[in-house]
Amino acid sequence: MGTIRLTAAQAMMKWLSVQMTEEGDRFIEGVWAIFGHGNVAGIGEALHGIGDALPTWRGQNEQTMAHAAIAYAKTKRRRRAQAVTSSIGPGSTNMVTAAALAHVNRLPLLLICGDVFANRRPDPVLQQIEDFDDGTVSANDCFRPVSRYFDRITRPEHLLTCLPRAMRVMTDPANCGPVTLAFCQDVQAEAYDYPEAFFEPKVWRIRRPEPDPVELEAALEMIKAAQRPLIVSGGGTLYSGAEGELAEFATRHGIPVVETQAGKGGLSWEHALNFGSPGVTGSACANQLAAEADLIIGVGTRFQDFTTGSWTVFGAEGRKLLSINLAGYDAQKHNAAPVVGDAKVVLEKLGAGLGAQSFGWHDAASRTGWHDAVAQVTAAPNGAGLPTDAQVIGAVQRVSTRDTVVMCAAGTMPGALQVLWQAAEGGYHMEYGYSCMGYEVAGAMGIKLAAPEKEVICFVGDGSYMMANSELATAVMRRVPFTIVLTDNRGYGCINRLQIECGGAEFNNMYKDSNVEVQPEIDFVAHAASMGAHAEKAADIAELEAKIAEARSRDIPSVIVIDTDAVPGTGAGGHWWDVAVPQVGGPERLEQAREKYEAHKATQFVLN
16 A cells, blocks of 8 residues: 655645545635644645645634634535634634534534644743643643544544544534644644555535434324424524425425524525514514424424523423434433434425324414514614614615525624514524624625625624624635624613613613723724725615615625614514523512512423
């Protein structure tokens, strides 16, 4: 068997460049990189040498580069991914938040972190964290709890085992998540005689696991015995490519569908059986169905607390829970009857088993009434005053097309969009598993890179924009066009409302309630323009609509700033959310909030 002599870094990049999808693309499309002393000499040289066979892209911040990679993988439905490399120290730890985000959302991400010297001769090197009690620990051990697979490469030949393991995790639909490879910086530069066969192209097939026949039969019996079944469709529906099967199954059997944040857009809002979303930021009609359903059929959902109203929304006496999921961990939550398998396959088999059985227990009028309520709160304002977030959503909705993808991650807009946005199939992208402030700008770039044919509109509040905005410059440099609608309510309006609802005083959220000498007047237009974006301010809702349409002709990002009223919520839908209220020590408003909290808490269904 022949060999080829390469440095470990060269071998890694050469191997990654020939790991293919069934469609003939590289699974790892390329590598985001900021170089430092922990990766510039080894990984940097290797990336330069491999060139376009594994492209390198420069970003502004390790965390936001990883956010762009995550958004790319989510848009590609986990069929392709990107890598991010950093130096040792803060470059690496900057990415811990992004790893957690990918972990929560079950998304593939390859993090290649520079690490300490394996030979320890120059210890302690610049930026090295020294554990006084464990010589094997580095700062990169922070990634262990937020990675699906973690490995430290301390010898060149470790690549022969760690790289296939990394790809196995990222392409395994049941175990998908971020991979962290801590790459000792001296090892990156060490040469080794690698087998030539190691670099032969390999196709990674994303499997479709069949359900266990006993679990499938039990599920069929549960559905047949139900009178008021309800489907809760999550992100697993989209990753499986089961949108068509979901629509057919629901239609044939007359079962209403509600969608989670991750699952929204799997069924067009126009479909007669799409009743919106359940839970905390759910529609009135969806929450009514959830309260009455005697069988909850989860499809690819992990039943997060927003979906379940902290386990108070599914309120029917004796109701049962059926969970279809690739991950056994998720399929058995809250004592659900599990069907571990691919959503597309399971829905097909359940449909065949049910035959012509149809339920049709839903109230179509409630759905129509809900759409009327949405139209009312999102309509353009008639009088003076700042627009609400709902009215901003309405403006974007009116000028959107079937090619529009709206996205967001944190603050007011995720909840408002879930309850109010009328998504075409595939037209919604929300990072709400981790609800990470600062995901938005980089995420919008990642979506557009993955789907250049789409119009991407990013909703971001002034708080999230201030958290992380620097990849706007990257998008300008790479000519990646998307539109940012920046709502400025002069603080953290969403969490301020939650603070009030929990009986607290307005404190440290809005600038006016913070310990500052001068209230800031931030010129977001000037800031975005300084990074090369086309930036302007909309005076009102009508101007916002016009400027969104104008942005479609540009080949750079457009930032449209609009001042909004921080006080109103969506004005429609909603449900209780378990946010603990202090038991003692507060004024009367806190006591009243605690009484409400205890009343809701008594309705929780808790069975883990």
